Amino acid sequence: MNKYKKITLDGLIFQNPTFMLVLGTCPTLGLISSAFSAMGMGLTVIVILTLSNVLISLLRKLIPNEVRIPCYIVIIATLVTFARMLLEKFVPDLYDSLGGFLALIVVNCIILGRAEAFANKHNPLEAAVDGIANGLGFTCALTVMGVVCEFLGKGSLFGYHIMDFKIGMLATPAGAFIVYGLSIALFVYVIDVFQRARRVKANKLARENLMTQGVE
Protein backbone atom coordinates (compact mmCIF):
# COMPACT_ATOMS: atom_id res chain seq x y z
CA MET A 1 0.00 0.00 0.00
CA ASN A 2 2.89 2.28 0.84
CA LYS A 3 4.11 1.97 -2.76
CA TYR A 4 0.86 3.38 -4.15
CA LYS A 5 0.87 6.20 -1.61
CA LYS A 6 4.35 7.17 -2.77
CA ILE A 7 3.35 7.06 -6.46
CA THR A 8 0.30 9.23 -5.75
CA LEU A 9 2.19 11.78 -3.66
CA ASP A 10 4.97 11.98 -6.25
CA GLY A 11 2.51 12.61 -9.06
CA LEU A 12 0.45 15.12 -7.12
CA ILE A 13 3.09 17.09 -5.23
CA PHE A 14 6.77 16.15 -5.18
CA GLN A 15 7.07 15.47 -8.92
CA ASN A 16 4.06 17.50 -10.01
CA PRO A 17 4.36 17.63 -13.81
CA THR A 18 3.30 21.27 -14.07
CA PHE A 19 5.07 22.91 -11.17
CA MET A 20 8.07 20.71 -10.35
CA LEU A 21 9.01 19.23 -13.75
CA VAL A 22 7.58 22.09 -15.91
CA LEU A 23 6.23 19.72 -18.58
CA GLY A 24 3.27 20.25 -20.88
CA THR A 25 3.73 24.01 -20.84
CA CYS A 26 2.07 24.82 -24.18
CA PRO A 27 -1.50 23.80 -23.25
CA THR A 28 -0.99 25.24 -19.77
CA LEU A 29 -0.09 28.69 -21.01
CA GLY A 30 -2.58 28.60 -23.86
CA LEU A 31 -5.62 27.58 -21.85
CA ILE A 32 -5.38 29.04 -18.35
CA SER A 33 -7.08 32.26 -19.44
CA SER A 34 -10.34 30.36 -18.90
CA ALA A 35 -10.95 28.02 -15.97
CA PHE A 36 -13.41 25.88 -17.97
CA SER A 37 -11.00 25.09 -20.80
CA ALA A 38 -8.11 24.60 -18.36
CA MET A 39 -10.10 22.05 -16.36
CA GLY A 40 -11.40 20.39 -19.53
CA MET A 41 -7.85 20.00 -20.79
CA GLY A 42 -6.80 18.51 -17.46
CA LEU A 43 -9.65 15.97 -17.45
CA THR A 44 -8.91 14.95 -21.05
CA VAL A 45 -5.25 14.47 -20.16
CA ILE A 46 -6.17 12.33 -17.10
CA VAL A 47 -8.14 9.93 -19.31
CA ILE A 48 -5.56 9.76 -22.10
CA LEU A 49 -2.60 9.51 -19.71
CA THR A 50 -4.18 6.70 -17.66
CA LEU A 51 -5.17 4.71 -20.76
CA SER A 52 -1.80 5.20 -22.46
CA ASN A 53 0.05 4.24 -19.27
CA VAL A 54 -2.00 1.05 -18.89
CA LEU A 55 -1.67 0.09 -22.57
CA ILE A 56 2.06 0.72 -22.66
CA SER A 57 2.53 -1.15 -19.42
CA LEU A 58 0.59 -4.14 -20.81
CA LEU A 59 2.62 -4.09 -24.02
CA ARG A 60 5.98 -3.40 -22.38
CA LYS A 61 7.28 -6.95 -22.94
CA LEU A 62 6.14 -6.98 -26.60
CA ILE A 63 7.52 -3.63 -27.75
CA PRO A 64 11.15 -3.93 -28.91
CA ASN A 65 13.40 -1.46 -27.14
CA GLU A 66 14.80 0.12 -30.33
CA VAL A 67 11.45 1.27 -31.74
CA ARG A 68 9.68 2.00 -28.46
CA ILE A 69 9.21 5.77 -29.02
CA PRO A 70 7.36 5.38 -32.37
CA CYS A 71 5.20 2.66 -30.76
CA TYR A 72 4.30 4.95 -27.84
CA ILE A 73 3.47 7.73 -30.28
CA VAL A 74 1.10 5.46 -32.24
CA ILE A 75 -0.69 4.47 -29.04
CA ILE A 76 -0.98 8.07 -27.84
CA ALA A 77 -2.02 9.42 -31.26
CA THR A 78 -4.76 6.77 -31.50
CA LEU A 79 -6.09 7.68 -28.05
CA VAL A 80 -6.02 11.39 -28.90
CA THR A 81 -7.91 10.72 -32.14
CA PHE A 82 -10.59 8.87 -30.16
CA ALA A 83 -10.76 11.62 -27.55
CA ARG A 84 -11.10 14.25 -30.26
CA MET A 85 -13.98 12.42 -31.95
CA LEU A 86 -15.78 11.82 -28.65
CA LEU A 87 -15.40 15.43 -27.50
CA GLU A 88 -16.55 16.78 -30.86
CA LYS A 89 -19.68 14.61 -30.67
CA PHE A 90 -20.63 14.88 -27.01
CA VAL A 91 -19.01 18.04 -25.57
CA PRO A 92 -18.82 20.49 -28.50
CA ASP A 93 -18.35 23.47 -26.12
CA LEU A 94 -15.15 22.03 -24.75
CA TYR A 95 -14.03 20.94 -28.22
CA ASP A 96 -14.30 24.53 -29.43
CA SER A 97 -12.59 26.07 -26.43
CA LEU A 98 -9.62 23.66 -26.58
CA GLY A 99 -9.07 24.43 -30.27
CA GLY A 100 -5.70 23.37 -31.62
CA PHE A 101 -4.45 22.19 -28.24
CA LEU A 102 -6.59 19.06 -28.40
CA ALA A 103 -4.54 17.62 -31.28
CA LEU A 104 -1.37 18.81 -29.59
CA ILE A 105 -1.93 16.41 -26.65
CA VAL A 106 0.01 13.95 -28.86
CA VAL A 107 3.19 15.93 -28.34
CA ASN A 108 2.43 16.77 -24.70
CA CYS A 109 5.66 15.88 -22.89
CA ILE A 110 3.81 14.63 -19.78
CA ILE A 111 2.27 11.65 -21.58
CA LEU A 112 5.39 10.55 -23.46
CA GLY A 113 7.46 11.33 -20.37
CA ARG A 114 5.38 9.07 -18.10
CA ALA A 115 5.44 6.31 -20.73
CA GLU A 116 9.20 6.48 -20.96
CA ALA A 117 9.98 7.06 -17.28
CA PHE A 118 7.35 4.92 -15.55
CA ALA A 119 4.90 2.83 -17.59
CA ASN A 120 7.49 0.72 -19.43
CA LYS A 121 9.01 -0.47 -16.16
CA HIS A 122 5.95 -1.12 -13.98
CA ASN A 123 2.87 -3.35 -13.93
CA PRO A 124 -0.48 -2.07 -15.27
CA LEU A 125 -2.00 -1.32 -11.85
CA GLU A 126 0.93 0.84 -10.77
CA ALA A 127 0.95 2.50 -14.19
CA ALA A 128 -2.76 3.31 -13.86
CA VAL A 129 -2.25 4.83 -10.39
CA ASP A 130 0.68 6.83 -11.73
CA GLY A 131 -1.38 8.04 -14.68
CA ILE A 132 -4.27 9.17 -12.49
CA ALA A 133 -1.95 10.85 -9.97
CA ASN A 134 0.03 12.73 -12.58
CA GLY A 135 -3.10 13.66 -14.50
CA LEU A 136 -4.69 14.93 -11.28
CA GLY A 137 -1.57 16.93 -10.49
CA PHE A 138 -1.76 18.51 -13.94
CA THR A 139 -5.51 19.15 -13.66
CA CYS A 140 -5.29 20.73 -10.19
CA ALA A 141 -2.45 23.00 -11.28
CA LEU A 142 -4.28 24.07 -14.43
CA THR A 143 -7.59 24.62 -12.65
CA VAL A 144 -6.04 26.72 -9.87
CA MET A 145 -4.16 28.90 -12.33
CA GLY A 146 -7.22 29.04 -14.59
CA VAL A 147 -9.38 30.28 -11.70
CA VAL A 148 -6.81 32.96 -10.81
CA CYS A 149 -6.36 34.13 -14.41
CA GLU A 150 -10.06 34.12 -15.23
CA PHE A 151 -11.16 35.77 -11.97
CA LEU A 152 -8.65 38.60 -12.21
CA GLY A 153 -8.48 38.83 -15.99
CA LYS A 154 -12.14 38.55 -16.96
CA GLY A 155 -13.97 39.08 -13.65
CA SER A 156 -15.78 35.78 -14.02
CA LEU A 157 -15.50 32.16 -12.82
CA PHE A 158 -16.18 29.21 -15.15
CA GLY A 159 -18.00 31.65 -17.43
CA TYR A 160 -20.26 33.16 -14.72
CA HIS A 161 -19.93 36.90 -14.38
CA ILE A 162 -18.84 37.94 -10.86
CA MET A 163 -17.40 41.43 -10.86
CA ASP A 164 -16.78 44.33 -13.20
CA PHE A 165 -13.24 44.93 -12.03
CA LYS A 166 -10.74 43.19 -14.28
CA ILE A 167 -7.08 43.31 -15.26
CA GLY A 168 -7.35 42.46 -18.96
CA MET A 169 -3.66 41.64 -19.26
CA LEU A 170 -4.07 38.51 -17.10
CA ALA A 171 -6.39 36.91 -19.64
CA THR A 172 -3.72 37.08 -22.38
CA PRO A 173 -0.60 34.90 -22.85
CA ALA A 174 1.44 37.60 -21.10
CA GLY A 175 -0.67 37.19 -17.96
CA ALA A 176 -0.54 33.40 -18.32
CA PHE A 177 3.26 33.49 -18.33
CA ILE A 178 3.44 35.70 -15.26
CA VAL A 179 0.84 33.70 -13.27
CA TYR A 180 2.52 30.40 -14.23
CA GLY A 181 5.97 31.69 -13.27
CA LEU A 182 4.85 33.06 -9.92
CA SER A 183 2.82 29.89 -9.18
CA ILE A 184 5.92 27.74 -9.70
CA ALA A 185 7.91 30.00 -7.40
CA LEU A 186 5.21 29.85 -4.70
CA PHE A 187 4.82 26.07 -5.00
CA VAL A 188 8.57 25.44 -4.80
CA TYR A 189 8.84 27.83 -1.84
CA VAL A 190 6.00 26.19 0.12
CA ILE A 191 7.38 22.69 -0.45
CA ASP A 192 10.83 23.88 0.55
CA VAL A 193 9.49 25.36 3.82
CA PHE A 194 7.59 22.14 4.64
CA GLN A 195 10.57 19.93 3.96
CA ARG A 196 12.85 22.12 6.00
CA ALA A 197 10.39 22.03 8.92
CA ARG A 198 10.24 18.24 8.64
CA ARG A 199 14.01 17.98 8.59
CA VAL A 200 14.35 20.20 11.67
CA LYS A 201 11.78 18.07 13.50
CA ALA A 202 13.57 14.85 12.54
CA ASN A 203 16.91 16.26 13.67
CA LYS A 204 15.41 17.35 16.99
CA LEU A 205 13.92 13.89 17.51
CA ALA A 206 17.24 12.22 16.73
CA ARG A 207 19.03 14.52 19.16
CA GLU A 208 16.54 13.80 21.93
CA ASN A 209 16.92 10.07 21.35
CA LEU A 210 20.67 10.44 21.58
CA MET A 211 20.35 12.45 24.80
CA THR A 212 18.11 9.89 26.49
CA GLN A 213 20.43 7.10 25.42
CA GLY A 214 23.37 9.05 26.82
CA VAL A 215 21.59 9.50 30.15
CA GLU A 216 20.87 5.80 30.40
Added chain:
Amino acid sequence: MATIIAVILAAVLTENFITVKTYGICPFLGVSKKTSSAVGMGVAVTLVMAIATAVTYPIYKFVMVPLKIEFLEIIFFIFIIASLVQMLEKIIQKLSPSLYGAMGIYLPLITTNCAVLGVTELVIGNMDAVYGSVSAAAAYGLSVLYAFAAGIGFTLVMIIMSGMREKLNCYKTPKALAGFPIAMVTASFICMAFMVFKSIAV
Protein backbone atom coordinates in the same frame (compact mmCIF):
# COMPACT_ATOMS: atom_id res chain seq x y z
CA MET B 1 1.43 40.92 -53.20
CA ALA B 2 -0.68 42.46 -50.46
CA THR B 3 -1.78 38.98 -49.39
CA ILE B 4 1.83 37.79 -49.15
CA ILE B 5 2.79 40.73 -46.94
CA ALA B 6 -0.33 40.20 -44.84
CA VAL B 7 0.51 36.51 -44.33
CA ILE B 8 4.11 37.26 -43.36
CA LEU B 9 3.11 40.03 -40.94
CA ALA B 10 0.40 37.87 -39.38
CA ALA B 11 2.70 34.88 -38.90
CA VAL B 12 5.75 36.78 -37.64
CA LEU B 13 4.20 39.50 -35.50
CA THR B 14 0.44 39.61 -34.93
CA GLU B 15 -0.04 35.86 -34.44
CA ASN B 16 3.44 35.02 -33.26
CA PHE B 17 3.59 31.35 -32.30
CA ILE B 18 5.20 31.86 -28.91
CA THR B 19 3.79 35.12 -27.64
CA VAL B 20 0.22 34.90 -28.95
CA LYS B 21 -0.55 31.24 -29.68
CA THR B 22 1.81 29.76 -27.02
CA TYR B 23 2.97 26.88 -29.23
CA GLY B 24 6.49 25.49 -28.85
CA ILE B 25 7.10 26.67 -25.30
CA CYS B 26 9.30 23.70 -24.31
CA PRO B 27 12.23 24.64 -26.61
CA PHE B 28 11.52 28.32 -25.91
CA LEU B 29 12.19 27.80 -22.19
CA GLY B 30 14.64 24.92 -22.51
CA VAL B 31 17.07 26.01 -25.22
CA SER B 32 17.06 29.79 -24.74
CA LYS B 33 19.90 30.02 -22.21
CA LYS B 34 22.51 30.93 -24.84
CA THR B 35 22.05 32.97 -28.01
CA SER B 36 24.04 30.53 -30.17
CA SER B 37 21.86 27.56 -29.22
CA ALA B 38 18.70 29.67 -29.56
CA VAL B 39 19.65 30.54 -33.15
CA GLY B 40 20.43 26.90 -33.97
CA MET B 41 17.12 25.72 -32.57
CA GLY B 42 15.21 28.52 -34.30
CA VAL B 43 16.72 27.76 -37.71
CA ALA B 44 16.08 24.03 -37.31
CA VAL B 45 12.45 24.62 -36.29
CA THR B 46 11.88 27.04 -39.19
CA LEU B 47 13.24 24.52 -41.68
CA VAL B 48 11.20 21.63 -40.31
CA MET B 49 8.01 23.72 -40.09
CA ALA B 50 8.24 24.82 -43.74
CA ILE B 51 9.13 21.35 -45.07
CA ALA B 52 6.55 19.57 -42.90
CA THR B 53 3.79 21.90 -44.11
CA ALA B 54 4.93 21.50 -47.73
CA VAL B 55 4.53 17.72 -47.35
CA THR B 56 1.48 17.36 -45.09
CA TYR B 57 -0.74 19.97 -46.77
CA PRO B 58 -1.00 18.22 -50.19
CA ILE B 59 -1.27 14.82 -48.51
CA TYR B 60 -4.23 16.06 -46.47
CA LYS B 61 -5.99 17.98 -49.23
CA PHE B 62 -5.42 15.61 -52.15
CA VAL B 63 -5.17 12.19 -50.52
CA MET B 64 -6.90 12.12 -47.16
CA VAL B 65 -9.92 14.30 -47.98
CA PRO B 66 -10.88 12.40 -51.20
CA LEU B 67 -10.44 9.08 -49.36
CA LYS B 68 -12.49 10.41 -46.39
CA ILE B 69 -9.83 9.51 -43.83
CA GLU B 70 -9.44 13.01 -42.37
CA PHE B 71 -9.90 11.63 -38.87
CA LEU B 72 -6.49 9.94 -39.13
CA GLU B 73 -4.73 13.27 -39.54
CA ILE B 74 -3.01 13.28 -36.14
CA ILE B 75 -1.49 9.84 -36.65
CA PHE B 76 -0.47 10.61 -40.25
CA PHE B 77 1.02 13.99 -39.44
CA ILE B 78 3.06 12.92 -36.45
CA PHE B 79 4.53 10.08 -38.48
CA ILE B 80 5.31 12.29 -41.46
CA ILE B 81 7.00 14.80 -39.17
CA ALA B 82 8.99 12.12 -37.33
CA SER B 83 10.26 10.54 -40.55
CA LEU B 84 10.97 13.95 -42.12
CA VAL B 85 13.08 14.97 -39.16
CA GLN B 86 14.99 11.69 -39.32
CA MET B 87 15.54 12.12 -43.06
CA LEU B 88 16.61 15.74 -42.72
CA GLU B 89 19.10 14.75 -40.06
CA LYS B 90 20.71 12.18 -42.36
CA ILE B 91 20.76 14.59 -45.35
CA ILE B 92 22.35 17.41 -43.37
CA GLN B 93 24.87 15.00 -41.88
CA LYS B 94 25.91 13.92 -45.40
CA LEU B 95 25.86 17.32 -47.11
CA SER B 96 27.29 19.64 -44.51
CA PRO B 97 28.97 18.18 -41.42
CA SER B 98 29.63 21.69 -40.06
CA LEU B 99 25.93 22.59 -40.21
CA TYR B 100 25.12 19.23 -38.67
CA GLY B 101 27.51 20.03 -35.83
CA ALA B 102 25.74 23.35 -35.29
CA MET B 103 22.10 22.20 -35.33
CA GLY B 104 22.20 18.40 -35.43
CA ILE B 105 21.50 18.03 -31.73
CA TYR B 106 18.32 20.10 -31.98
CA LEU B 107 16.75 18.09 -34.79
CA PRO B 108 15.63 15.01 -32.79
CA LEU B 109 14.00 17.31 -30.22
CA ILE B 110 11.82 18.87 -32.91
CA THR B 111 9.70 15.74 -33.46
CA THR B 112 7.85 16.41 -30.23
CA ASN B 113 7.70 20.18 -30.71
CA CYS B 114 4.14 21.51 -30.64
CA ALA B 115 5.01 24.32 -33.04
CA VAL B 116 5.59 21.90 -35.92
CA LEU B 117 2.48 19.77 -35.41
CA GLY B 118 0.59 22.95 -34.53
CA VAL B 119 1.36 24.72 -37.80
CA THR B 120 0.51 21.67 -39.92
CA GLU B 121 -2.83 21.34 -38.12
CA LEU B 122 -3.47 25.06 -38.33
CA VAL B 123 -3.00 25.52 -42.08
CA ILE B 124 -5.35 22.67 -42.99
CA GLY B 125 -8.09 24.38 -40.99
CA ASN B 126 -9.98 27.49 -42.02
CA MET B 127 -7.44 30.15 -42.99
CA ASP B 128 -9.77 32.50 -44.87
CA ALA B 129 -9.23 35.21 -42.29
CA VAL B 130 -5.55 35.39 -43.21
CA TYR B 131 -5.53 34.51 -46.91
CA GLY B 132 -8.82 35.92 -48.15
CA SER B 133 -10.44 33.79 -50.87
CA VAL B 134 -7.75 32.26 -53.06
CA SER B 135 -7.44 29.27 -55.38
CA ALA B 136 -6.28 25.87 -54.09
CA ALA B 137 -2.76 26.23 -55.53
CA ALA B 138 -2.35 29.71 -54.08
CA ALA B 139 -3.59 28.47 -50.71
CA TYR B 140 -0.89 25.80 -50.78
CA GLY B 141 1.83 28.34 -51.52
CA LEU B 142 0.55 30.71 -48.84
CA SER B 143 0.38 27.88 -46.30
CA VAL B 144 4.05 27.02 -46.83
CA LEU B 145 4.89 30.71 -46.63
CA TYR B 146 2.84 31.02 -43.44
CA ALA B 147 4.70 28.08 -41.87
CA PHE B 148 8.07 29.52 -42.87
CA ALA B 149 7.18 32.99 -41.55
CA ALA B 150 5.86 31.46 -38.32
CA GLY B 151 9.25 29.78 -37.93
CA ILE B 152 10.95 33.16 -38.44
CA GLY B 153 8.73 34.64 -35.75
CA PHE B 154 9.64 31.74 -33.45
CA THR B 155 13.37 32.35 -34.08
CA LEU B 156 12.93 36.07 -33.44
CA VAL B 157 11.37 35.54 -30.02
CA MET B 158 13.93 32.84 -29.16
CA ILE B 159 16.78 35.29 -29.89
CA ILE B 160 15.18 38.10 -27.87
CA MET B 161 14.60 35.73 -24.96
CA SER B 162 18.13 34.31 -25.03
CA GLY B 163 19.60 37.81 -25.00
CA MET B 164 17.50 38.72 -21.98
CA ARG B 165 18.42 35.50 -20.18
CA GLU B 166 22.13 36.04 -20.80
CA LYS B 167 21.79 39.47 -19.20
CA LEU B 168 19.69 38.01 -16.39
CA ASN B 169 22.53 35.66 -15.44
CA CYS B 170 24.51 38.67 -14.22
CA TYR B 171 21.97 39.38 -11.48
CA LYS B 172 21.08 37.55 -8.32
CA THR B 173 17.53 36.20 -8.20
CA PRO B 174 15.71 34.98 -5.07
CA LYS B 175 16.09 31.22 -4.61
CA ALA B 176 12.42 30.38 -5.25
CA LEU B 177 12.37 32.45 -8.44
CA ALA B 178 15.62 31.12 -9.92
CA GLY B 179 15.40 29.07 -13.10
CA PHE B 180 12.01 28.63 -14.76
CA PRO B 181 9.92 31.17 -12.78
CA ILE B 182 12.12 34.15 -13.60
CA ALA B 183 12.37 32.98 -17.23
CA MET B 184 8.56 32.98 -17.40
CA VAL B 185 8.27 36.44 -15.91
CA THR B 186 10.77 37.60 -18.54
CA ALA B 187 8.74 35.88 -21.25
CA SER B 188 5.67 37.67 -19.96
CA PHE B 189 7.30 41.02 -20.67
CA ILE B 190 8.19 39.90 -24.20
CA CYS B 191 4.52 38.91 -24.69
CA MET B 192 3.40 42.33 -23.47
CA ALA B 193 5.75 43.97 -25.97
CA PHE B 194 4.36 41.81 -28.78
CA MET B 195 0.80 42.83 -27.86
CA VAL B 196 1.58 46.15 -29.55
CA PHE B 197 1.55 44.38 -32.94
CA LYS B 198 -2.13 43.52 -32.49
CA SER B 199 -2.89 47.00 -33.75
CA ILE B 200 -1.43 46.15 -37.18
CA ALA B 201 -4.57 45.76 -39.26
CA VAL B 202 -3.86 43.97 -42.53
